[in-house]
Each structure stands twice: as structure tokens, then as C-alpha cells.
Amino acid sequence: MKYLFSLLLIASVLVASAQDNNTAGEYKKRVLEHTEIDFLVNYYQQDGENAAVTGGYGTEELQDLSPTIVVAMPLNDDDVLTINANISAYTSASSSNIDPFDGKQPADPFVASSGASKSDVWGNVVGSYSHSSDDRNRLWNANLSVSAEFDYTSFGFGAGRTWLFNEKNTELSLNGNIYLDTWKLLYPIELRPEGGSFQQVVPGYDPSFNEHTSKGRNSYSAGIGLSQILSSRMTGYVSADFILQDGLLATPFHRIYFADKEDYFYENFQLADDIEQLPDSRFKIALGARLNYFVNHRVTLRTFYRYYTDDWGISSHTASLEIPVKITDKFTLYPSYRFYNQTAADYFAPANEHLSTEEYYTSDYDLSKFTANNYGFGVSYTDVFTKGHIWKLGLKSIDAKFHKYDRDSAFSASMFSFGVKFVVD
Amino acid sequence: MKKKIILLAGLGIMLFSSCTVLKEYEKVNINDPDMALADRKIDKFQTTFQSYREAASGANGGKTGGGCGCN
Numbered sequence: 229m230k231y232l233f234s235l236l237l238i239a240s241v242l243v244a245s246a247q248d249n250n251t252a253g254e255y256k257k258r259v260l261e262h263t264e265i266d267f268l269v270n271y272y273q274q275d276g277e278n279a280a281v282t283g284g285y286g287t288e289e290l291q292d293l294s295p296t297i298v299v300a301m302p303l304n305d306d307d308v309l310t311i312n313a314n315i316s317a318y319t320s321a322s323s324s325n326i327d328p329f330d331g332k333q334p335a336d337p338f339v340a341s342s343g344a345s346k347s348d349v350w351g352n353v354v355g356s357y358s359h360s361s362d363d364r365n366r367l368w369n370a371n372l373s374v375s376a377e378f379d380y381t382s383f384g385f386g387a388g389r390t391w392l393f394n395e396k397n398t399e400l401s402l403n404g405n406i407y408l409d410t411w412k413l414l415y416p417i418e419l420r421p422e423g424g425s426f427q428q429v430v431p432g433y434d435p436s437f438n439e440h441t442s443k444g445r446n447s448y449s450a451g452i453g454l455s456q457i458l459s460s461r462m463t464g465y466v467s468a469d470f471i472l473q474d475g476l477l478a479t480p481f482h483r484i485y486f487a488d489k490e491d492y493f494y495e496n497f498q499l500a501d502d503i504e505q506l507p508d509s510r511f512k513i514a515l516g517a518r519l520n521y522f523v524n525h526r527v528t529l530r531t532f533y534r535y536y537t538d539d540w541g542i543s544s545h546t547a548s549l550e551i552p553v554k555i556t557d558k559f560t561l562y563p564s565y566r567f568y569n570q571t572a573a574d575y576f577a578p579a580n581e582h583l584s585t586e587e588y589y590t591s592d593y594d595l596s597k598f599t600a601n602n603y604g605f606g607v608s609y610t611d612v613f614t615k616g617h618i619w620k621l622g623l624k625s626i627d628a629k630f631h632k633y634d635r636d637s638a639f640s641a642s643m644f645s646f647g648v649k650f651v652v653d
Numbered sequence: 654m655k656k657k658i659i660l661l662a663g664l665g666i667m668l669f670s671s672c673t674v675l676k677e678y679e680k681v682n683i684n685d686p687d688m689a690l691a692d693r694k695i696d697k698f699q700t701t702f703q704s705y706r707e708a709a710s711g712a713n714g715g716k717t718g719g720g721c722g723c724n
Binding site: 268270274294350377379382384394395396407409411449455459461463464465467468469471479512514516528530534536538570573595610628629631641643645649 | 702
């Protein structure tokens with residue numbers, strides 16, 4: 229049913245695209261005049277005390293550096309090919325504690341190990357193709373994506389269709405995406421077959437652990453969006469996404485400590501009673517709305533709201549406000565604030581509170597109840613005439629933005645993003 | 654849940670049914686880049702980070718799930 233739903237949506241988009249009326253002979257502006265290249269880079273760091281790898285308590289320290297390049301190429305008047313290549317290189321203290329026994333120091337959930345899992349690289353390439361009708365009132369697009377890291381690979385594809393009408397005052401869009409993902413099953417070291425040695429050196433330690441029988445995780449999403457110009461100063465957008473996931477939705481190296489099992493330690497590290505267990509399906513609904521208001525030639529208000537719910541018992545509200553202020557014709561400052569809250573998943577409990585008789589359990593605080601505040605400040609430089617040049621690249625814009633994210637639990641993060649856009653002569 | 658969906662849909666219909674139709678030459682303010690009904694390109698990192706650290710995703714033009722071992 230889910231395959232049929234997603235494939236029907238994608239097929240309808242592609243079939244509809246073949247029905248464009250060609251009004252040959254009329255003047256039409258190119259959808260994209262020149263090739264555009266975006267160079268983006270982001271530095272992210274986080275810290276917290278509730279790592280899921282160590283069963284809900286332990287360091288969450290992580291640093292990530294993500295360079296990205298996005299190239300948008302006009303293939304002709306109507307078609308644009310966009311390639312997005314992204315690398316994310318990270319070091320993670322909590323991931324390092326998949327195997328905390330590096331022999332260099334006593335293992336401890338609040339101390340990073342020097343094991344193989346302390347760092348990884350996630351690579352991702354997305355190719356998107358879009359076609360616009362001659363009157364620019366119809367647009368379709370298709371995309372393919374591949375991503376991989378040491379323990380996770382993903383293959384995705386999707387398509388979308390957009391209709392503009394009402395003298396381009398109204399825009400309706402449909403899209404569908406499918407991701408076919410595969411885990412490489414990596415368990416906490418003490419639960420692996422070779423981990424049997426812990427049962428020999430820790431008297432009484434005998435975890436009730438069964439390996440996962442499935443490695444796949446599939447995601448199917450369908451979305452609809454409607455935007456409307458509401459006045460000469462206001463424009464709005466409502467959207468809905470419906471997402472179905474199935475397969476291995478738990479993370480294989482997230483430890484669980486049960487309340488009804490004795491605690492066993494090796495060095496300063498509590499050994500796992502089991503790993504996280506979650507249902508093999510999840511259905512999500514996200515409803516979003518944007519409303520932008522042009523106050524004057526200097527100030528704009530950009531607002532966003534989202535309501536989210538899923539069948540794991542999580543519901544969430546997200547609201548954000550950004551206020552771009554043009555300080556000159558080229559420079560814009562944009563402070564922003566984002567509020568987020570969520571209820572806990574039915575299967576969440578902190579360390580040592582789950583019972584071994586439960587069917588599903590997790591101590592991943594990303595699935596707990598929390599409220600988060602995000603403060604951002606960005607600055608943008610734009611030169612629509614691309615006067616500045618580096619070789620054949622005309623500088624169109626420079627963006628820099630800083631974010632600070634704080635949860636009401638012991639977790640905080642910050643990130644700095646930088647981007648430069650060039651237009652090829 | 655049903656009530657919330659009906660309320661949101663009703664709000665959307667009310668908003669969109671009360672609008673006027675602008676000609677292209679009247680869209681100067683609407684065509685300002687800051688009025689785009691989408692996140693800025695540089696915000697893609699923030700959206701990705703949120704899909705890892707928060708349970709909710711979707712309806713924001715970003716990832717809806719899949720492609721990573723995230724929520």
C-alpha cells in the first residue's frame with residue numbers, strides 16, 4: 229500500500245509533466261540565466277549529559293564540520309540541473325563509547341574513548357532536475373540521492389509537481405520521496421559475540437540480548453503545499469507532510485539499563501542490559517504554515533509555525549520569527565528566534581527506569597519531553613550586479629549566521645554557518 | 654488531533670479566500686528576497702541538525718526522514 233501510494237504520486241507527477249502545452253514562438257525568460265555555485269560550510273558543536281549510547285547518562289560532546297557545494301546549471305531555457313554534494317566530518321564522545329574500553333584510561337560514560345567510533349564522515353550527493361512549462365505556470369522536478377557513513381547507507385528518490393495560477397498569485401505543489409536505507413549493525417562492545425569475555429571477568433553479568441534480524445529502514449513521504457499572495461505586503465503558505473517509516477527504527481548501539489536487573493560495572497562503566505527496542509513502523513504528520521509581511525523597504529517579518537504528531541505518542545509545536553533588517557542596499561541583518569517543544573515518546577524512560585518485561589524501550593533523550601530555544605543572528609551581503617569577480621565567478625552574495633540552541637534538559641549546541649554564492653559568467 | 658487539523662485547514666481557507674489578485678507590476682514588495690516562503694540556503698544546516706536532535710520533522714521544506722540514522 230505504501231509503495232503504491234508513493235509510486236502513484238511520483239507517476240502522476242511525471243505523467244502530468246508530459247502534458248504541458250507548448251506555446252512555441254512566445255518570448256520566455258530563462259528559468260536560470262547562468263550557472264550558480266554555492267559554497268557553504270558549517271561548524272557545529274554540542275554538549276550534554278544524556279547520551280543514548282551510554283543508556284541515558286554520559287557525555288554528548290560532539291563537533292562537526294560540514295562543507296557543501298551546490299551547483300545549479302541551466303540546461304536550456306526551461307530545465308535546470310542541480311547537484312548538491314555535502315560532507316559531514318564529526319568527532320563524537322558518545323559514539324566513541326560504543327567501545328569505551330580503550331585501555332588508555334578507565335572507561336567512563338562522561339569521558340570520550342579513543343576507539344574507532346570516535347569519528348566518522350557522512351557523505352551525501354543529491355541530483356535534482358527541474359522543468360518549467362513555457363508559460364512558467366507548471367513545474368516538475370525529480371531527484372536522486374545517495375548518502376553513506378560507516379554504519380549507514382541510504383538511497384533516495386522523489387519527484388514533485390507545482391502549479392501556478394491566479395496570475396501567479398497562487399501556487400500548489402505536490403511531492404513524494406522514498407528513502408531506502410541500510411544499517412550496518414554495530415552493537416555495544418560488551419554485547420557483541422566477542423564481548424563474551426565480560427561475562428568471564430564480571431561475575432553474574434549475563435545480558436538478555438538478541439541481535440536485530442533486520443537491517444533496513446525505509447521512509448515514504450508525501451507532501452502538499454499551497455502558497456498565496458494575500459496582499460501587496462503579505463504572503464502565506466500552508467503545507468502538510470505525511471511520512472511512513474518501517475524497518476529498523478531503533479539505533480543498534482543505544483544501551484538500555486533496566487530497573488529490575490542488577491547493575492554491573494567494568495572500570496567506571498555500567499555494562500548494557502540490552503539495546504534500545506522500538507516499533508518497526510512509525511507514521512508522522514507535520515502541518516506547517518508560513519506568513520511573511522513586508523513592513524517597509526528596510527524591515528520584513530518572517531514567521532513559521534508547525535504542528536507535528538506521530539503514532540509513537542510524540543506531539544510537538546515549533547514557532548519561529550525572523551526579522552531581516554536592510555541596513556544598506558547590500559547588507560541585511562537577520563536576527564531570529566525559534567521555540568520548540570515536544571512530548572515524550574511512549575517508549576522513553578531515563579536510565580534504570582525501564583522494566584525488562586516491556587516490549588519497547590529507549591533512553592534516547594531526543595525522544596524525551598523537552599523545550600528548546602534557538603537564538604540566531606545572521607548577516608547577508610548581496611550584489612545583484614555581481615561586480616566583484618574571482619576568475620570567471622561573479623560574487624552574488626555572502627551569508628554568515630550564528631545559532632545558539634538550549635534545551636531545558638542538560639543539552640546545548642551552537643553552530644556557525646558561512647556561505648558564498650557565485651554566478652558563472 | 655482532528656480538531657487541530659480542521660482548525661488549521663479552516664484558518665488557511667479563511668486567509669486564502671480573502672485575498673486579492675496582484676498583477677506582476679504590483680509584486681515589488683512580494684518579490685523581495687526576504688519575502689521568500691522558504692528557508693534561506695544557509696539554514697539547511699540548522700534544519701539538518703534539528704532532524705537529528707528533535708523528534709519532529711517535515712513541513713518546513715527540509716528533510717522528512719530517511720537518509721540518515723536520525724529521528
